[in-house]
Amino acid sequence: MDVHGRDLRYFTSVAEELSFTRAAERLFVSQPALSKQIRMLEKQLGVVLFERDRRAVRLTAVGEALLPHARAMLAAWEAAQTAVQEARTAERHTLVIGMSTSPGRGLLPALRARLDFRHPEARPILRQVNWADPSAGLADGSSDVAYVWLPLPDEDRYQYAVVAREPRLVALPDGHPLAARAASDSEGMVDFSDLWDEPFLALPPEAGPLRDYWLALDARDGRQPRIGGVVASAEETHEAVAGGQGVALLATGNAPLVVRDKVIAVPVRGISPAQLAVAACRDDKRTLVLAYLAAAREVGATTC
Amino acid sequence: MDVHGRDLRYFTSVAEELSFTRAAERLFVSQPALSKQIRMLEKQLGVVLFERDRRAVRLTAVGEALLPHARAMLAAWEAAQTAVQEARTAERHTLVIGMSTSPGRGLLPALRARLDFRHPEARPILRQVNWADPSAGLADGSSDVAYVWLPLPDEDRYQYAVVAREPRLVALPDGHPLAARAASDSEGMVDFSDLWDEPFLALPPEAGPLRDYWLALDARDGRQPRIGGVVASAEETHEAVAGGQGVALLATGNAPLVVRDKVIAVPVRGISPAQLAVAACRDDKRTLVLAYLAAAREVGATTC
DNA sequence: CGCTGTGATAGCCATGAGTTATGGACGTCC
DNA sequence: GGACGTCCATAACTCATGGCTATCACAGCG
Numbered sequence: 001m002d003v004h005g006r007d008l009r010y011f012t013s014v015a016e017e018l019s020f021t022r023a024a025e026r027l028f029v030s031q032p033a034l035s036k037q038i039r040m041l042e043k044q045l046g047v048v049l050f051e052r053d054r055r056a057v058r059l060t061a062v063g064e065a066l067l068p069h070a071r072a073m074l075a076a077w078e079a080a081q082t083a084v085q086e087a088r089t090a091e092r093h094t095l096v097i098g099m100s101t102s103p104g105r106g107l108l109p110a111l112r113a114r115l116d117f118r119h120p121e122a123r124p125i126l127r128q129v130n131w132a133d134p135s136a137g138l139a140d141g142s143s144d145v146a147y148v149w150l151p152l153p154d155e156d157r158y159q160y161a162v163v164a165r166e167p168r169l170v171a172l173p174d175g176h177p178l179a180a181r182a183a184s185d186s187e188g189m190v191d192f193s194d195l196w197d198e199p200f201l202a203l204p205p206e207a208g209p210l211r212d213y214w215l216a217l218d219a220r221d222g223r224q225p226r227i228g229g230v231v232a233s234a235e236e237t238h239e240a241v242a243g244g245q246g247v248a249l250l251a252t253g254n255a256p257l258v259v260r261d262k263v264i265a266v267p268v269r270g271i272s273p274a275q276l277a278v279a280a281c282r283d284d285k286r287t288l289v290l291a292y293l294a295a296a297r298e299v300g301a302t303t304c
Numbered sequence: 305m306d307v308h309g310r311d312l313r314y315f316t317s318v319a320e321e322l323s324f325t326r327a328a329e330r331l332f333v334s335q336p337a338l339s340k341q342i343r344m345l346e347k348q349l350g351v352v353l354f355e356r357d358r359r360a361v362r363l364t365a366v367g368e369a370l371l372p373h374a375r376a377m378l379a380a381w382e383a384a385q386t387a388v389q390e391a392r393t394a395e396r397h398t399l400v401i402g403m404s405t406s407p408g409r410g411l412l413p414a415l416r417a418r419l420d421f422r423h424p425e426a427r428p429i430l431r432q433v434n435w436a437d438p439s440a441g442l443a444d445g446s447s448d449v450a451y452v453w454l455p456l457p458d459e460d461r462y463q464y465a466v467v468a469r470e471p472r473l474v475a476l477p478d479g480h481p482l483a484a485r486a487a488s489d490s491e492g493m494v495d496f497s498d499l500w501d502e503p504f505l506a507l508p509p510e511a512g513p514l515r516d517y518w519l520a521l522d523a524r525d526g527r528q529p530r531i532g533g534v535v536a537s538a539e540e541t542h543e544a545v546a547g548g549q550g551v552a553l554l555a556t557g558n559a560p561l562v563v564r565d566k567v568i569a570v571p572v573r574g575i576s577p578a579q580l581a582v583a584a585c586r587d588d589k590r591t592l593v594l595a596y597l598a599a600a601r602e603v604g605a606t607t608c
Numbered sequence: 609c610g611c612t613g614t615g616a617t618a619g620c621c622a623t624g625a626g627t628t629a630t631g632g633a634c635g636t637c638c
Numbered sequence: 639g640g641a642c643g644t645c646c647a648t649a650a651c652t653c654a655t656g657g658c659t660a661t662c663a664c665a666g667c668g
Contacts, residue, residue: 001309001310002308002309002310002312002313002381003308003309003381004306004307004308004309005305005306005307005308005309006305006306006625008306009306019645019646020645020646020647021644021645021646029625029626029627030626030627030628031645031646031647032626032627032628032629032646032647032648032649033625033626033627035646035647035648036624036625036626036647036648037625037626039647040624040625045385045388046392047388047391047392051445052645052646052647054633054634054645054646055633055634055635055645057645057646060395061391061394061395062388062391062392062395064391065387065388065390065391066384066387066388066391069380069381069383069384069387069388070384072380072384073377073380073381073384076373076376076377076380077306077307077373077377079373080370080373080374080376080377081349083369083370083373084349084351084366084369084370086369087351087365087366087368087369087370088350088351088366090365091364091365091366141355310656323614323615324614324615324616325613325614325615333656333657333658334657334658334659335614335615335616336615336616336617336618336657336658336659336660337656337657337658339615339616339617340616340617340655340656340657341656341657343616344655344656356614356615356616358614358615358664358665359614359665359666361614361615
């Protein structure tokens with residue numbers, strides 16, 4: 001039914017040398033082994049491939065018919081092997097970088113430059129992941145490294161480096177009463193306690209602890225937040241805030257993505273700053289991944 | 305180094321089914337066997353071909369790269385097999401008919417018709433063989449059946465059927481004294497004893513007993529013949545006789561090939577008639593060979 | 609909770625591909 | 639003409655491999 005590639009190699013060698021002994025030493029096997037294999041091949045095909053005269057070995061018509069096919073298959077296998085190796089190195093040099101929204105803040109070019117310097121062969125690929133996955137693709141392996149907001153669910157499964165630490169703002173419709181209150185504040189801020197009764201836009205439930213974090217559950221003294229809607233992208237957030245469905249906490253660096261038209265953002269007193277990190281799976285020891293994390297640590301040291 | 309075709313089959317099956325279990329039953333092997341083989345293939349190539357998630361199996365980028373090559377090789381093997389089978393049937397239907405000179409006497413068409421009747425698929429091929437080989441290619445296997453003159457060297461190696469039995473003539477230059485003697489003979493013949501001292505044209509030494517036969521050694525009472533030259537074809541014989549190098553014995557049916565211009569042929573008294581046979585190797589039991597011999601026997605029964 | 613379906617693992621066995629040693633048929637050389 | 643060398647085939651053995659069954663671990667589902 002099938003052939004072993006080896007048998008084809010043996011066959012072509014004997015066909016080229018027209019001698020079992022010489023072919024055997026060219027193939028680095030013993031002559032009886034070669035004889036036997038050729039016999040097995042002939043038996044399998046039900047034909048005679050070589051005419052073993054006392055003094056000479058020569059191809060039969062059938063052998064002649066097989067030879068070009070055998071050569072073609074061997075060449076095809078060579079090609080297949082190189083294709084596999086190429087795919088493998090391409091894969092080794094590819095780094096899939098997951099992110100929810102563009103991390104901005106000049107982070108991507110800064111890290112890219114550091115990666116390029118150490119690993120010019122690297123081929124980083126940027127990948128947008130829905131906000132519903134707080135690990136930005138790490139959890140299901142679709143990203144090698146990712147820009148994530150802390151805290152991560154299952155945080156001990158990951159290794160990470162914080163690259164930005166920024167106060168959180170609240171996004172409001174521009175006519176909102178709290179906007180005026182902030183304007184009258186000495187620092188232009190609002191207290192989070194003033195937001196307790198506001199309807200909030202939340203991440204999808206799958207986001208787990210991250211959803212809680214952006215609702216600032218820990219700063220509510222045990223009170224349940226009112227959920228005004230679920231959003232899974234900057235665009236949705238803008239629309240929902242402008243439409244009066246609720247307010248939403250934002251990292252400072254993300255404000256430009258949401259603040260326009262009828263939406264403003266105001267700093268909030270009494271909640272912890274947001275932390276953006278570059279993360280990877282804890283057990284991932286691949287060179288490029290570690291290099292990207294190292295770059296993140298360097299950049300993080302200067303920006304935080 | 306090489307692959308077993310089976311592994312490629314297994315690989316493509318799993319790639320198509322994206323399930324080891326289903327692929328295994330499609331391949332009529334157990335699921336563990338399939339798992340193991342795929343692992344071995346991956347180990348051999350040093351790459352991961354499938355990503356086995358708990359719930360799903362999918363091709364890696366490397367697997368994707370291998371798949372088309374694997375398919376191509378399987379297709380190539382299919383093609384190779386059909387090529388071999390075609391060559392085999394072509395070979396089975398081919399009958400190489402060896403002959404020294406054209407046997408003439410209407411034998412070829414008569415036998416051809418009988419062969420066609422029984423085996424319309426047969427593809428007889430006529431092959432001219434030098435007179436130096438009295439077996440007309442049977443000895444070295446280059447002919448399957450052959451028109452030969454008896455006696456054959458190693459006669460027990462062959463099976464044969466006599467298809468013509470004819471008096472032998474002697475070819476002479478037209479001015480030769482024996483031509484006149486024959487003309488005055490009551491039966492228009494010469495006695496072989498009259499030829500004892502003539503120079504004879506002989507077959508090459510390799511022809512063995514056949515050379516002796518056409519020198520009619522047995523009718524010389526122990527006297528050695530004088531050899532006027534060596535000939536290996538009808539054309540050479542004509543030239544040599546016409547040129548006076550010597551005389552030569554001929555089968556009646558072959559006379560037309562030699563007798564023209566300055567060469568005549570005269571019946572000889574005192575030597576046995578020539579016997580033309582169709583022969584094959586004794587141990588050759590192939591259908592077409594036996595059929596041709598049977599046809600020869602039928603035709604021989606009517607002509608002898 | 610147990611049931612089902614999937615892939616991996618373990619242990620067993622037959623086969624297959626390799627080895628060395630040897631045999632038989634020719635050529636060749638002294 | 640006998641000794642030897644060459645070449646392919648055969649024999650006997652070893653060990654890896656490909657197959658099997660039985661079983662486990664885990665996820666999804668009723």
